Amino acid sequence: MAEFLKQSGFLGTHATMGADLSQLMATVFTTLFVIGWIHARQRKGHAHHWLMLSGMIAMLAFFTSYYLFRSLGVLAFEGKEGFGGSQELYNHVFIPLLTLHICLVIIGIVMAVYMIVLGFRSQAIVEGRRILRNELLQTSWGKVGKIFGSIAAVLIGLFLWRVATAGFSVRKLEVYLGFIILIGIVFSVEMAIQRIWPNAERRHRALGLFTMIVYCILFVTGTTTYTMLYILYPGKIG
Numbered sequence: 001m002a003e004f005l006k007q008s009g010f011l012g013t014h015a016t017m018g019a020d021l022s023q024l025m026a027t028v029f030t031t032l033f034v035i036g037w038i039h040a041r042q043r044k045g046h047a048h049h050w051l052m053l054s055g056m057i058a059m060l061a062f063f064t065s066y067y068l069f070r071s072l073g074v075l076a077f078e079g080k081e082g083f084g085g086s087q088e089l090y091n092h093v094f095i096p097l098l099t100l101h102i103c104l105v106i107i108g109i110v111m112a113v114y115m116i117v118l119g120f121r122s123q124a125i126v127e128g129r130r131i132l133r134n135e136l137l138q139t140s141w142g143k144v145g146k147i148f149g150s151i152a153a154v155l156i157g158l159f160l161w162r163v164a165t166a167g168f169s170v171r172k173l174e175v176y177l178g179f180i181i182l183i184g185i186v187f188s189v190e191m192a193i194q195r196i197w198p199n200a201e202r203r204h205r206a207l208g209l210f211t212m213i214v215y216c217i218l219f220v221t222g223t224t225t226y227t228m229l230y231i232l233y234p235g236k237i238g
C-alpha cells in the first residue's frame with residue numbers, strides 16, 4: 001500500500017498517487033459538505049443530517065488511514081527538499097500557508113467529531129421533520145467531568161495495554177497524553193461556548209457555520225499547497 005501511494009499520481013502533475021488521492025478526496029468531501037450545508041439552509045433536516053453524518057465519518061476514516069500509511073507530515077517535514085521555489089517564497093509564503101493548513105486540519109478534525117455529537121444533542125423529530133430544538137442545551141461540570149473521566153480511563157487502559165503488548169516509548173506516551181489533553185481542552189471550550197450560545201438551535205447554527213468556513217479555508221489552503229508543491233515549484237519529491 002505504501003509503495004502504491006508513492007507511485008506517480010493520476011492528475012498528470014508532479015504529485016504522487018497519495019497526494020493526488022488526498023486532493024481528490026478533499027474535493028469530494030468539501031463538495032459533499034457544501035451540498036449538506038445548502039440542504040440545511042433549505043430546511044431539509046433529514047438530507048442534511050445523513051450527508052453530514054456519513055460525510056464526516058467517511059472523511060475521518062479516509063484521512064486517518066491515509067496518514068497512517070503515509071505517516072503524517074511527509075509534506076511538512078520533507079522540508080525544503082520537496083519545494084522547488086526560492087528560499088524567500090519557502091519561508092514567507094509556503095511555510096506560513098502550510099502551518100495555517102495544519103492548524104486548521106486539527107481544528108477541522110475536532111469540529112467534525114464535535115458537530116456530529118452536537119447534531120444529535122440539538123435535534124428533534126417533529127411530525128416526521130428533523131429540526132433543531134429551540135431550547136436550552138446545557139451540561140453541568142459534574143456531568144462533563146464524568147464523561148471526560150470515562151474517556152480518559154479508556155485511553156489510559158488502551159495505553160497500558162499497548163505498553164504491555166508492544167513496549168513503552170516516549171512517543172506513545174506523548175500521543176496518548178496529547179489526546180487526553182486535547183479532549184480536556186475541547187470539553188472546557190464547550191463549557192464556555194454553552195454560556196455564549198445556551199440555546200441548542202443557535203449553538204448548532206453558529207458552530208456549524210464556523211465549521212463550514214474552516215472547511216472552505218482548508219480546501220483553499222490545501223489546494224494552494226498542492227499547486228505550489230506539485231505544479232508551480234516541484235522539488236525532489238514527486
Ligand code: HEM
Nearest residue numbers: 040041043045049052115116119120130131132208209211
Ligand atoms: C457534522 C457537521 C455539521 C455541520 C457543519 C452542520 C452545520 C449546520 C448549519 C450551518 C446549519 C444551519 C443552516 C442555516 O440555517 O443557515 C445546520 C442546521 C441543522 N443541522 Fe447541522 N451540521 C452538522 C451536522 C449535523 C448532524 C449530525 C445533525 C443531526 C444529527 C444535524 C442536524 C441539523 C438540523 C436538524 C438543522 C436544521 C435544519 C433546519 O433549519 O430545518 N446537523 N447545520
